[in-house]
Amino acid sequence: MVLPISLMIFYGLEPQDALALPKTAISSAGIDTRRQKTGEPLYHPLFEPVSDALAKAPKHDAITLCANSWGKPWTYNGFSTNWDKLKRVLEAEQKIQPGLTLKGLRHTVGTILAEMGKDNGTIALVLGHATEAMAKHYSRRANRSRQASAAIVDLEAEVNRRKTKVVKPAEQI
Template sequence: MSERHPNAGPYKDRHGRTRWRFRRAGKTIQLPGEPGDPAFEAAYLAAVEGRPPPGKPTARVTRLPSAAVPRSLRAAWRMVPIRLPEWQRLGPASKLRQSRIAEGFLASKVTEEAELLWGDVLVSDLRRRHLRTIIAAMSDRPHAARHLLVVIKRMILVALDEEWIDNDPSYKLRHRPEYVGRKAWPESVRQQFEKRWAIGTTPRLAYALGLWLGNRRGDIATLTPKAIEGDKIRIVQRKTGRELVLDITPMLAEVLAVADLSGPTILKTAYGEPFSINSLTGRMADWTKAAGIPPGYTLHGLRKTLGKMLAEGGATTRQIMDTLGHTAIAHAELYSREAEQERLASDGMAAVVKLVASRKKQAG
């Protein structure tokens, strides 16, 4: 061993040539040349410091797009077509739709800050609270939440069959949690919110945009000042791609008149930045709580409120569709049927009251 180079020493290779190597903690590193050579000294210093030898390329690990961590959610999904008979009974359209939903979920981040994708999460690490959080974030899209829960359940079923897990974290999990509502806001609740949050505040602006535009939270969060065109506002729906041109009602104009429209979006955080779609849901929950309003009154509930008001005001199904941006007539007809039911029920009960009064008069 060299005194100037601790842990380094010469040896004879099988050809009888003298070579040098660095040995420490059971690890051996070959050194080029001899002591005093620049290459030797650089390699020796790197070995002492635990670095790769200079000039030696570091191996790059490239992950193939199709790779799946063993026993992960992605690995389970890859086995669904092979292991589940239920999958074979699905039609081509259903298989394609569920595959798109699954791939979108698996490619999404566990949190906005983390780099970990849901596809790389081990099935054994998936907890019921994780699924509840995922579903709660989709409270304004219950149909999408239901479809996502279906494909996740397929992954869990594979994991159970393969004995990767012993318990089903999705057992009896509802795709629409009881604490999440899509209720229309009655007049009393709207008055309570407006009393707590005056015009000029961010909560009131979010409320007004949600109520008087009747669009989804993603469209509200990303709406820019450029969308305002005189007494109209232009919205391109994120979900459907439909372009809507809506009147700016006097109620909305009153709120926009004192709003900061310098951008980048109409609705901004206290730091002047756009709200993320998920955070806007949470903030509305905070604002309604501060107003003393019970849980269940959401941004999407304001969309339903406008639909209900349109129907009660006599708007046609087509008018409701073109205001709210529905692509299916069945959705818009729900508002019309509800309003019609209330009118018919009221007229019916009025007839009963008239009948009872008439009989009393005859008996007297």
């Protein structure tokens, strides 16, 4: 269960995409696949939390990367049922906020990218959206105050740079 959740948390994969991800989409360089819904290409380099989850995942014969305890590909309903059980435990331990959904993990990735200052094109690329409008939707709750403050600091510096310098006439020197 850790591996598919890792794919959703760290890459913002749609639950259906994470569960259907074929083993062939993974190499030492990363994940190379396409979104089922849009057909948009997805490439994500592997980084530690995901590579650790891959290394610890039980071996199985399913063609998908993620498999249930019987070694069969997860169905969305089966995974969702198990997620709900795990979610209740994590909420009780106050490790996650109540109401977190699998789809919400995808929105979280979009929000974090926007708060990092990434543009909608980059967010669309990471999430595999066909349009920047969808990236904007997924990042709409981002707190952009840090970006706005930085922009104002830059604006102030530019305004000061553009100020007309007063030059004294030669006879007054």
